[in-house]
Amino acid sequence: MKNLKFLLFAASGALVTSCGTMKTMTDTINSKSGTSTQGTAKFSQEGKTVTMDLNVYKLTPGTHAVHIHEFGDCSSTDAKSAGGHWNPSKDEHGKWDSEHFHMGDIGNLVADKNGTARLIFKTDKWCLGCSDESKNIVGKAIVIHSGKDDFHTQPTGDAGGRVGCVEIK
Template identity: 50%
Template sequence: MKKIHIIALSMILVLAYNCKDGKKTEKEGKDATDQPVEKIVEEVNVEVIKFSMQPKSDSNVQGEVVFTEENGMVMMKATLSGLSAGEHAIHIHEKADCSSDDGKSSGGHWNPTHEPHGKWGAAEGYHKGDIGNFTADTEGNAIVEFSTDQWCIGCDDANKNILGKAVIVHQGVDDFTSQPSGAAGARVSCTGIIE
């Protein structure tokens, strides 16, 4: 009978010890989860500038251009109306000056690297302002979207900074070969990209 009591007492002590140890582990786990969690937040700088297009050369072409810079990429979205149906060229020109009636006050294509005019990305060379052609629908509306890491908004790199330039829409199509501008015809809309 004594042996049974000793065995029973031993089992009670083992159970009591295990319960105590379990509570300790539970408490340690609770303490671990109560610790503050450090959150890593990545800061993303987004720069957005928006401008209205002004009709030039007796046209009715107007609209809005939005430039957005995020993570080293600049996205351009131009929403245009008043165009003739079909293809037209769009470029960035060297001066944010739309004061003349024909838009020529904006100068030539923006070309800080002194390359020949061409299609964007061409191995033979192209201007930083050589965006290319787009198509207006039968009602004269168009949306042009373009993005590149070769532009920036307000950075210190003169070869990339688009501030102080102009967006020009042309009546005709850029042939990508005629120098220095692709023979795209009259400048029918202009906006200056200024701070």
């Protein structure tokens, strides 16, 4: 039974793999606000550690903020259907793991001259599908912004418009 592996295909087309305590989900990034942004967001959990691996293409070269937003809804053309930053602790916006930050304050990714960027982020402060709503990121959305997060401006970090969105399913 140790090597038993389950593969489930969600209605969204996302692949969910569960093997022991390992969970993996991969979703497609949707372009927003008239951009061509695309890519994938892969989430995996092993034990208590969640890893997010973002591979993003067709961005404007430079720095772009990445946040978890409160609703897993990327249906609107500007991604505002995803709501505001996910902030179950009702804390101020800031830099991850500093004195003040939201659970959705991931930080910035940097797109090269070709508009390609990758961000790998690991934490034990999130979970995939657990019953603790202050940690569970399933049902939320990852939003990629047009500008960088300054880590100070409230409540959004002055990150600009929303150019990419992916629902965490």
